[in-house]
Amino acid sequence: MSPLLTITNLNKIYHRHQPDEVIALRDISLKITAGEVVALTGPSGSGKTTLLSLLGCMSKPTSGSIQLRGRLVSKLPERFLAQIRRTSFGFVFQQYNLLRDVSVLENVMLPLYPSNQSFRVMKKTAGAVLERFELQKMMRKKVKQLSGGEQQRVAIARALVANPDIIIADEPTAHLDSNLSEILLGILANLNTEGKTIIIATHDPAIYQSPLIQRRVSLRHGEIVEDKNQ
Numbered sequence: 001m002s003p004l005l006t007i008t009n010l011n012k013i014y015h016r017h018q019p020d021e022v023i024a025l026r027d028i029s030l031k032i033t034a035g036e037v038v039a040l041t042g043p044s045g046s047g048k049t050t051l052l053s054l055l056g057c058m059s060k061p062t063s064g065s066i067q068l069r070g071r072l073v074s075k076l077p078e079r080f081l082a083q084i085r086r087t088s089f090g091f092v093f094q095q096y097n098l099l100r101d102v103s104v105l106e107n108v109m110l111p112l113y114p115s116n117q118s119f120r121v122m123k124k125t126a127g128a129v130l131e132r133f134e135l136q137k138m139m140r141k142k143v144k145q146l147s148g149g150e151q152q153r154v155a156i157a158r159a160l161v162a163n164p165d166i167i168i169a170d171e172p173t174a175h176l177d178s179n180l181s182e183i184l185l186g187i188l189a190n191l192n193t194e195g196k197t198i199i200i201a202t203h204d205p206a207i208y209q210s211p212l213i214q215r216r217v218s219l220r221h222g223e224i225v226e227d228k229n230q
């Protein structure tokens with residue numbers, strides 16, 4: 001099967017040629033196939049978030065290439081990248097990145113706005129996703145009124161509302177207790193059964209040792225030190 005995402009000889013340097021230059025990723029090559037569930041692990045500062053942001057077309061490499069479904073995306077201008085992010089990726093961040101003073105429903109509708117659908121259709125789509133995560137009763141509440149676990153579910157609902165093929169999650173269990181982590185793993189497992197590709201950066205053994213994870217890529221100092229199926 002041809003790879004969904006291919007990165008080749010990727011380097012990422014922050015503050016290049018400045019005294020505080022950081023080489024965050026060194027010569028990374030990786031192929032991810034559609035339907036895979038991959039955990040990116042490694043100590044703090046090893047480059048996990050940087051790699052996720054490159055895989056998710058959120059930033060550009062200093063050198064090297066990124067291909068999505070065979071299309072070279074690493075050199076595309078931002079307006080094309082924004083469209084690719086909207087249509088192909090769902091992002092779940094550690095800090096949720098939700099609008100705290102805005103309702104749950106509006107937060108989840110947000111990724112649909114650029115699609116130019118009518119408000120009624122967007123509301124229906126968002127409502128269906130909220131129902132799936134048992135959040136329909138709180139859809140009028142402001143995000144700041146919810147617990148951490150509820151906010152995490154809203155963040156996942158928002159990541160999925162535009163039906164992306166690829167889910168990118170950065171430390172998704174950082175603020176969850178073990179019970180909620182289990183629920184999250186169940187949600188991710190269901191999504192994978194539907195064919196979604198999932199890439200998760202995590203320190204959490206409950207995630208990277210779970211049967212959901214098919215492959216573990218370990219980073220140290222910006223390099224891949226291990227890449228194994230499990």
Ligand SMILES: Nc1ncnc2c1ncn2[C@@H]1O[C@H](COP(=O)(O)OP(=O)(O)OP(=O)(O)O)[C@@H](O)[C@H]1O
Nearest residue numbers: 014015022024042043044045046047048049050051
């Ligand atoms: N925007 C930035 N500007 C400068 N340096 C950065 C930036 N983002 C990350 N870095 C540096 O790049 C290196 C890799 O950081 P990254 O956040 O990718 O690691 P990580 O493995 O995700 O860490 P953590 O587990 O703590 O989130 C670190 O040395 C970090 O300080």
